[in-house]
Amino acid sequence: MDSENDGLLPDNPYIVLSVERYECHHGPDRNKAKKNKPEAVPDHVYGKKRFLIQPTKKMDCPATIIAKEVIFFTDYKTSVSKWQREKISKDIKTGMMDDKKLNLKMDKRLVIKLPKKEEHKFHLQGEIEEISMPVDKRIVAKVEDYVTEGFISASCIRMLLDTFVRKELFAGQRSPSWTNRRFFPSQKDVSNLIYSTRLRAVKSKFDQENLVGCVEEWRRENPDDLIDFSPSDDTSRLLFIYQSRQQRRLLQRYGNEICFLDATYRTTKYSVPLFFLCVKTNMDYAVVAVFASQFEDTKTIAAALGKIKEWNSEWNPQFFMVDYCEAEINGIGTCFKGI
Structure with a gap:
């Protein structure tokens, strides 16, 4: 818990139970060392890898969300003398040793500290950043459902997704801007999702058919x-x-x-x-x-x-x-x- 709480937190002693930190998705690359390791020799020979102008979205942005689970002891105040604070600390420790804890009034809260806009650095911000956002997992799942039902036209699926976002995901709310790639993927994004979904559906079948042919050939040869x-x-x-x-x-x-x-x-x-x-x-x-x-x-x-x-x-x-x-x-x- 930060000592300077700007008067937003209660004037009570507290204990921090847990702390979670959530970095900006443009933050530090925690797997950089792993990525720099030499690649293992592949099992098969593949074609040339495509060249990526921007191989990672990590830009070392320092913005961080801090979430803390805190217990406040509402019977005590911290705006007292040092001697009184030491006595309060001793009383709380003694009360915590009691299994029943009947003498302590506690209030558990989740305290979240959000970063200021100025803390985001080294990457695009605002409406223009929406263009580079990854597609939402719910949108990906919906595209897979549409493909399973027989829809294979990217234009048709985009219209269905528009209805899905406005009428289901954000029903009764203000829907995101149409430039937001997370909820309104581009034609190319939808085409890629259709391709990957159809490929997963047929790849297993094709592999098994090829293996059946290989088995028959192996039996003839040996x-x-x-x-x-x-x-x-x-x-x-x-x-x-x-x-x-x-x-x-x-x-x-x-x-x-x-x-x-x-x-x-x-x-x-x-x-x-x-x-x-x-x-x-x-x-x-x-x-x-x-x-x-x-x-x-x-x-x-x-x-x-x-x-x-x-x-x-x-x-x-x-x-x-x-x-x-x-x-x-x-x-x-x-x-x-x-x-």
Whole structure:
């Protein structure tokens, strides 16, 4: 709590319970050091990145909103002598030690300090700043709803958004200016939102169709390799399992004592969990089966291991080493009784 409160706060002793600071969205870049780190080598080769004239909106603006949760003790005043303030402090501490706190009258408030207009620096202000504002999340969600319903014209969706903003978001209130990009996105903004929404809707389907084609080609080229693929739809989950002839031979030879199940976490460009089944050979550790699933749960892991066990009828490991993951542990316990 600031000592100078301009007479706006009560003349009572207080305790600050919590403090939250909210910086201007043009404030300091808190991730600058992380952004300057060299990028990791990508999994795939991509085209040239586009050039950004202004790569960040951070302008080191010092404006900050400070919100404090404060308890005021209304039985006491602070406009007294130093000796009296020390006695009041002692009485409050003694009263706070009492579990019931029956002798203290307290008033909890949320005190918010807003920055002055002059504190905003190094960026545009006023009506002209509205042009550079990001699109509101509610507007983005509404565009996605319109696209889902079948609207794909940017002009048509902009008219619908205008009605949505004026009649729903700001019903009975003064609506923002039409130059405010947050609530009235440009034609290009709406077109980009339509494109991204439609791309998300079809990307998963296209990827699965491509994978079906790849699976058929792999089976023709390597008939001895075992592949099981279940695409994701309304009734089933995505599950891809692969084991080559060489991997099957290694599992049968080295997999009856101890096996390792290793899952990747945020190490690929895709959101599906990727699992490696490994064994220790006489030379090194080797991957003897691979499966990728839509979900990382007990049912999916048990189904994948069950299929691998079906391919290798004599495979019966005594031990399994996994990460501390309940889904993996329970999946192994479901497929292999007694482990």
